[in-house]
Amino acid sequence: MEAFIQPGFWIFVLALAGIYGVFSLGLQIQYGVGGIMNFGHVGMMAVSGYTIAVLVIKYQWSFWWAALLGVVLAAFLGALLGLTTLRLSGDYFAIASIAFAEIVRYWILNSDDTTGGTQGTLAIPSPEGFASYTGQPDVILNWISERLYPIIGDEASRDLSMVLIVWPFFFLFIWISSRLQKTSWARVLRATREDDDVPRSLGKNVFRFRLQTLIIGSVFGGIAGVFWAVQFALLAPEDFLRIVTFYGWMILILAGSTRVKGLFVAAIFFGFLYGATRFLEFWPLSLLSSPERAYLRVFLIGLVIVLLMVKRPQGLFGKRQEMILE
Amino acid sequence: MSDFIQYFFNGLVVGCIFAIAAVGISLLYSVLRLVNFAAGDFLTLGAFITYFLSVTLELNFFLSIVVSMLAGMGISWFLELVLWRNLRRNKAGTLALFLVATGVALMLRPIIQFVFGTETRKFNIDILKTYDFLGARIPQTQLLVLIFASASILTIALFIAKARIGKDMRAYANNPGLASVSGINVDRVVLATWLISGALGSLAGVFQGLVQGQFNNAMGETLLLSFFAAVVLGTIGDAYGALAGGLLLGLIMELSQLGIFFGGVPSNYKPVVAFATLVLVLLFKPEGIFGYRARKV
Numbered sequence: 001m002e003a004f005i006q007p008g009f010w011i012f013v014l015a016l017a018g019i020y021g022v023f024s025l026g027l028q029i030q031y032g033v034g035g036i037m038n039f040g041h042v043g044m045m046a047v048s049g050y051t052i053a054v055l056v057i058k059y060q061w062s063f064w065w066a067a068l069l070g071v072v073l074a075a076f077l078g079a080l081l082g083l084t085t086l087r088l089s090g091d092y093f094a095i096a097s098i099a100f101a102e103i104v105r106y107w108i109l110n111s112d113d114t115t116g117g118t119q120g121t122l123a124i125p126s127p128e129g130f131a132s133y134t135g136q137p138d139v140i141l142n143w144i145s146e147r148l149y150p151i152i153g154d155e156a157s158r159d160l161s162m163v164l165i166v167w168p169f170f171f172l173f174i175w176i177s178s179r180l181q182k183t184s185w186a187r188v189l190r191a192t193r194e195d196d197d198v199p200r201s202l203g204k205n206v207f208r209f210r211l212q213t214l215i216i217g218s219v220f221g222g223i224a225g226v227f228w229a230v231q232f233a234l235l236a237p238e239d240f241l242r243i244v245t246f247y248g249w250m251i252l253i254l255a256g257s258t259r260v261k262g263l264f265v266a267a268i269f270f271g272f273l274y275g276a277t278r279f280l281e282f283w284p285l286s287l288l289s290s291p292e293r294a295y296l297r298v299f300l301i302g303l304v305i306v307l308l309m310v311k312r313p314q315g316l317f318g319k320r321q322e323m324i325l326e
Numbered sequence: 327m328s329d330f331i332q333y334f335f336n337g338l339v340v341g342c343i344f345a346i347a348a349v350g351i352s353l354l355y356s357v358l359r360l361v362n363f364a365a366g367d368f369l370t371l372g373a374f375i376t377y378f379l380s381v382t383l384e385l386n387f388f389l390s391i392v393v394s395m396l397a398g399m400g401i402s403w404f405l406e407l408v409l410w411r412n413l414r415r416n417k418a419g420t421l422a423l424f425l426v427a428t429g430v431a432l433m434l435r436p437i438i439q440f441v442f443g444t445e446t447r448k449f450n451i452d453i454l455k456t457y458d459f460l461g462a463r464i465p466q467t468q469l470l471v472l473i474f475a476s477a478s479i480l481t482i483a484l485f486i487a488k489a490r491i492g493k494d495m496r497a498y499a500n501n502p503g504l505a506s507v508s509g510i511n512v513d514r515v516v517l518a519t520w521l522i523s524g525a526l527g528s529l530a531g532v533f534q535g536l537v538q539g540q541f542n543n544a545m546g547e548t549l550l551l552s553f554f555a556a557v558v559l560g561t562i563g564d565a566y567g568a569l570a571g572g573l574l575l576g577l578i579m580e581l582s583q584l585g586i587f588f589g590g591v592p593s594n595y596k597p598v599v600a601f602a603t604l605v606l607v608l609l610f611k612p613e614g615i616f617g618y619r620a621r622k623v
Contacts, residue, residue, distance in 0.1 A: 037421055039424075084609055085605065088608055091424070092558070092608055094361070095361065095554050098551060099601040099602075102551055102601050103605075106597060106598045109594075243432065292439075295436030296436065298435060298436050301429075301432055302428075302430065302433035303429070306426050306433065309426045310416075310426070313418065
């Protein structure tokens, strides 16, 4: 029970919630507005995270330029995915998007000289001999911790500094995205989600609208990858398995796919689920070893997804009518 | 030349397994419009149950396979009753079906891990014995798998073509409305489809475990996208197509390692060959090799 009342646990939960919240915001725009079922979203996160790690460690880039390029590359991957496969109908596109993300992961897994392969970014060959890429963001995180230390003492952790950076961005992105969803651009998209032919008959280029949505969503995926890379300070190919995309989907359907403001509640729920299966020590969790807890997490996420889709497909905050459109 | 024979033979073996797994996925899609993301984990489950019965309990290997197929059918039946039937009644959309299938996969995987553990397993069959054939090295297990798998494929094809329920399935897939007004019992067709796909999943899992020599709980999950590639290659929803698509994909994946193709694809990129085949087929011939393109109005 102890970990449960420790602020450190909840701070970790919040940090994780912020990062995955931004991640699923990308899915929210793609599905909730454009009706695009992207199951390869994790690829965007992998691309931006690894771009940072490789450029900073191997080529001594500044972290900030590397992060910017990482997000640009994530958007580029989104464009590539869209240009090649977005003309396919829903379920075909979903399968193709998984294949895309898996190709990215296999490339990372097998390019030892560039990405460190199975051993992760620690194994990236670095001229300075030390494979860390978080030097520059750490300066800022430490600066925040030092300012907070006189006020709250030992609770001023790196995680808390992350929360204080990620959450304002998360709120900003939610705000931008909810503004975006009130524009005429989003109205056209919503129309395409229901029926391609109506907007087409009004002279709208449906494909271009969808492509734009996919790219915007991918930018959020890329930004989440930047946060992720800073939070964990180490990347490995198994951090970007297919299941990570479904973490994002779980948050999205929990919030209700058309309800952008429900996202932060759902994200905190996910962060709690993740953190609890990782750190909490009370019975019956204390009976499980740490790999067993990882399975428990996967099981619970599967269970939440199934129960939601069977019992409440509109999510906690959504309207049922908006789900039955397909 | 001996290289070619070696890869061709490997391709046939892998292809047969793909074909068996893919036909289950394809049948489910044609009848239920469901992309079964849990198919991979049914393979793992089949392999582990067979392992448990034949190695831990020392039962007869063939009996173990039969029991594991029955178990696969039982679980599919259970899920149809508690899950899929309700979703159909609620007119669940594509996304809901996708996510529920994924959720089932996410739940099945930890259950397998809890029950059977995470260690690497190996069937009680001599995997080292090999035969020489025109300079190629043919392991005994692969030869057995090839024989039994091709027999299974023939049985499946005959079953779909001739058996009453096979015909009902094709009729329902073709035109659900017409099929149900002409007296085909829809629930029975759907149930039969689930049972077949459950049994085939277990069977393919055992074959795959034999071919790999040793396997762990990630076996099926890793192969899932390759199965999808086979299904799409052979025209999604077409059962015979899936059989052919599986064989073809197996051959493509193995033969791509031959030196004449850009110096040969390294073997750790084999799954990428499958993913790339999937994306390329979707790009240039989304209707698959046997399908015809619906005219866009």
